[in-house]
Amino acid sequence: MQAVEVNNIRKTFKAGKSVVTALHDISFGVDRGELFGLIGPDGAGKTTLFRILTTLMLAGSGTASVDGFDVVKDFKQIRKRVGYMPGRFSLYQDLTVQENLSFFATLFNTSIKENYDLIKDIYIQIEKFKKRKAGALSGGMKQKLALCCALIHKPSVLFLDEPTTGVDAVSRREFWELLHNLQKQTITILVSTPYMDEAGLCDRVALVQEGRILGIDTPEAITKQFDQVLWSARAENMFKLLTDLKAQQEVNSCFPFGQEHHVTFNGSEENARLVETRLNQLGHKSVRFEKINPGIEDCFMELMEQHKKS
Amino acid sequence: MKALLFLLEKEFRQVFRNPAILRILFILPVIQLLLLPLAADYEVKNVKICVVDYDRSPASQRLVHKITSTAYFKLVDFTDSYAKALQYVEYDKADLILQIPAAFEKNLVRENTSTLFIAINAVNGVKANLGGAYLRSVIQDFNQELQTELIQLPRQNLHPVISIASSNWYNPLMSYRLFMVPGIQVLLITIVGAFLSAINIVNEKETGTLEQINVTPIRKYQFVLGKLIPFWVLGLVVLTIGLFISWLIYDIVPVGSLVTIYVFSALYLIAVLGLGLLVSTFASTQQQSMLISLFLMMIFILLGGLFTSIESMPPWAQAFTRFNPISYFIDVMRMVVLKGSTLYDIRDHLFKILLFGLALNSLAIWNYRKRS
Numbered sequence: 019m020q021a022v023e024v025n026n027i028r029k030t031f032k033a034g035k036s037v038v039t040a041l042h043d044i045s046f047g048v049d050r051g052e053l054f055g056l057i058g059p060d061g062a063g064k065t066t067l068f069r070i071l072t073t074l075m076l077a078g079s080g081t082a083s084v085d086g087f088d089v090v091k092d093f094k095q096i097r098k099r100v101g102y103m104p105g106r107f108s109l110y111q112d113l114t115v116q117e118n119l120s121f122f123a124t125l126f127n128t129s130i131k132e133n134y135d136l137i138k139d140i141y142i143q144i145e146k147f148k149k150r151k152a153g154a155l156s157g158g159m160k161q162k163l164a165l166c167c168a169l170i171h172k173p174s175v176l177f178l179d180e181p182t183t184g185v186d187a188v189s190r191r192e193f194w195e196l197l198h199n200l201q202k203q204t205i206t207i208l209v210s211t212p213y214m215d216e217a218g219l220c221d222r223v224a225l226v227q228e229g230r231i232l233g234i235d236t237p238e239a240i241t242k243q244f245d246q247v248l249w250s251a252r253a254e255n256m257f258k259l260l261t262d263l264k265a266q267q268e269v270n271s272c273f274p275f276g277q278e279h280h281v282t283f284n285g286s287e288e289n290a291r292l293v294e295t296r297l298n299q300l301g302h303k304s305v306r307f308e309k310i311n312p313g314i315e316d317c318f319m320e321l322m323e324q325h326k327k328s
Numbered sequence: 329m330k331a332l333l334f335l336l337e338k339e340f341r342q343v344f345r346n347p348a349i350l351r352i353l354f355i356l357p358v359i360q361l362l363l364l365p366l367a368a369d370y371e372v373k374n375v376k377i378c379v380v381d382y383d384r385s386p387a388s389q390r391l392v393h394k395i396t397s398t399a400y401f402k403l404v405d406f407t408d409s410y411a412k413a414l415q416y417v418e419y420d421k422a423d424l425i426l427q428i429p430a431a432f433e434k435n436l437v438r439e440n441t442s443t444l445f446i447a448i449n450a451v452n453g454v455k456a457n458l459g460g461a462y463l464r465s466v467i468q469d470f471n472q473e474l475q476t477e478l479i480q481l482p483r484q485n486l487h488p489v490i491s492i493a494s495s496n497w498y499n500p501l502m503s504y505r506l507f508m509v510p511g512i513q514v515l516l517i518t519i520v521g522a523f524l525s526a527i528n529i530v531n532e533k534e535t536g537t538l539e540q541i542n543v544t545p546i547r548k549y550q551f552v553l554g555k556l557i558p559f560w561v562l563g564l565v566v567l568t569i570g571l572f573i574s575w576l577i578y579d580i581v582p583v584g585s586l587v588t589i590y591v592f593s594a595l596y597l598i599a600v601l602g603l604g605l606l607v608s609t610f611a612s613t614q615q616q617s618m619l620i621s622l623f624l625m626m627i628f629i630l631l632g633g634l635f636t637s638i639e640s641m642p643p644w645a646q647a648f649t650r651f652n653p654i655s656y657f658i659d660v661m662r663m664v665v666l667k668g669s670t671l672y673d674i675r676d677h678l679f680k681i682l683l684f685g686l687a688l689n690s691l692a693i694w695n696y697r698k699r700s
Binding site: 072073074094097098100102104106107108109110111112113117121122124125126127167 | 330536537539540542
């Protein structure tokens with residue numbers, strides 16, 4: 019039995035007169051003790067899926083189970099066993115750090131002492147602010163407090179909805195380290211994020227787009243799926259480079275990627291040289307093509323393209 | 329049960345930590361009870377009167393003197409031109425014009441009859457009505473005096489005169505404060521019970537904490553009770569403050585028993601808490617719940633018999649007041665505070681408020697289930 023099983027879950031919302039489908043019959047499973055990532059842009063349906071799994075929302079059709087319990091029939095059992103950290107900070111801003119924590123502990127009929135070892139690593143970082151009101155904490159501290167509150171009853175499955183959105187790079191890295199430590203305590207963790215670079219930190223990821231799962235595998239396997247040669251392109255005028263590249267017949271795909279553009283070509287590698295000389299003719303200065311290894315984001319872009327075509 | 333206790337503890341902690349709520353709870357009743365009874369007074373004073381005297385006789389002077397010697401009238405001008413007097417009315421400097429015709433005294437003495445003319449500025453209906461009535465009663469008095477003076481003989485009155493002596497029961501001095509203060513207390517309790525509770529519940533929705541609570545094993549009824557009980561207690565606290573202030577400032581001591589007031593208030597609070605819960609199921613932001621509350625409050629106050637008597641409302645409005653819980657409580661407060669009614673005397677009201685409590689709470693719970 020898997021920690022989370024999702025079978026053909028569909029969810030639709032009424033938006034005025036039209037009907038929006040947030041989840042298109044999606045199915046997947048998460049193994050016990052796994053750190054599973056749902057990667058996708060805003061509006062992909064990640065939060066909706068989490069809300070269904072945490073029994074806050076009913077699915078239109080399909081079944082799902084968490085820790086072996088059905089999300090509809092056994093919702094009471096599930097509520098005892100899961101920890102949920104919503105995307106928005108949802109603790110009592112007017113209660114102190116300690117009050118929030120002990121309040122949620124008592125709601126689960128436990129105490130801070132009982133499960134202190136589980137939250138110790140996180141709690142010591144915010145302990146010096148324990149008399150401070152939660153509303154007065156910094157973003158990263160709020161995140162840690164929310165994680166503590168979600169963990170205080172030693173859940174078997176932890177749902178983290180975009181825990182690192184709006185958190186600085188250092189806190190993000192720290193947060194992921196915390197998650198890896200938790201994983202050692204045999205807690206199954208489902209985490210959603212819009213940041214592709216965090217995908218590599220998960221055991222397995224599902225790429226979600228517009229309510230559909232485009233691919234689901236380990237990060238390494240997903241990057242291996244990328245069957246084309248990927249190039250990075252640079253020139254002085256990056257914007258003109260993008261439009262010119264897209265105009266070339268030989269170019270299969272081209273996306274801006276921070277400082278550079280990631281390009282794939284049709285046919286053989288010869289075409290890369292061909293395009294390079296043509297770009298020089300078009301007046302581009304210091305054009306540089308380099309072969310690179312594809313990352314998750316490249317795979318995601320490709321899967322999206324394939325999805326659009328089919 | 330233990331969980332409910334923790335919810336209550338958390339709730340009280342939040343209430344006492346929120347300076348705005350505390351201010352609303354403790355300062356609002358003081359200010360309202362200090363200011364409103366003084367301002368909300370139906371007695372019309374300082375009616376501005378302009379006298380046009382074409383007669384200029386001792387009789388006309390006596391009449392004018394009689395009018396201005398009462399506290400109700402303020403003489404704006406004493407003139408001999410109606411056109412000028414009307415100008416005062418047009419510029420809103422006068423509310424009433426009393427015109428005394430030429431030969432007023434002569435006609436009175438010779439023909440035993442004379443006429444006066446009153447013009448009333450009726451833009452402000454209440455003032456016009458009462459001002460006119462006061463003036464008429466002053467003139468009536470004047471008339472009576474003249475009759476006794478001028479018609480010396482025969483000793484026996486020609487016309488039978490009925491003199492009226494009245495005594496005001498329960499409120500001998502007809503003090504409006506005695507009548508307004510208990511009513512305003514009802515408003516305060518309603519604000520706490522129905523609207524603060526609604527805003528508080530919606531606040532949890534808005535900040536997302538309700539969702540966080542929903543993924544815990546806490547049952548819905550525990551959460552709802554955890555919300556309603558604190559406001560039930562706070563409502564009774566506000567009632568106590570209100571009773572204390574009305575004793576301290578207005579020297580109002582309920583004639584009836586305090587137990588009666590508290591028993592009814594306890595039931596009434598259950599009813600209005602149901603209303604608050606109902607409002608909270610409709611609103612998803614505090615702003616929405618504020619606006620719904622404001623709308624309801626206006627209707628409740630104006631159709632509750634606080635400022636205007638229910639008996640003088642049109643039949644449709646009277647029918648509506650039967651569905652207004654505030655009107656029952658205002659009635660009960662006045663009955664107990666002024667008349668000393670007992671629980672037995674207000675049994676009808678008790679029964680109705682119990683029905684309100686059942687209806688509003690079931691409606692709220694039904695709607696709460698439907699929406700979540």
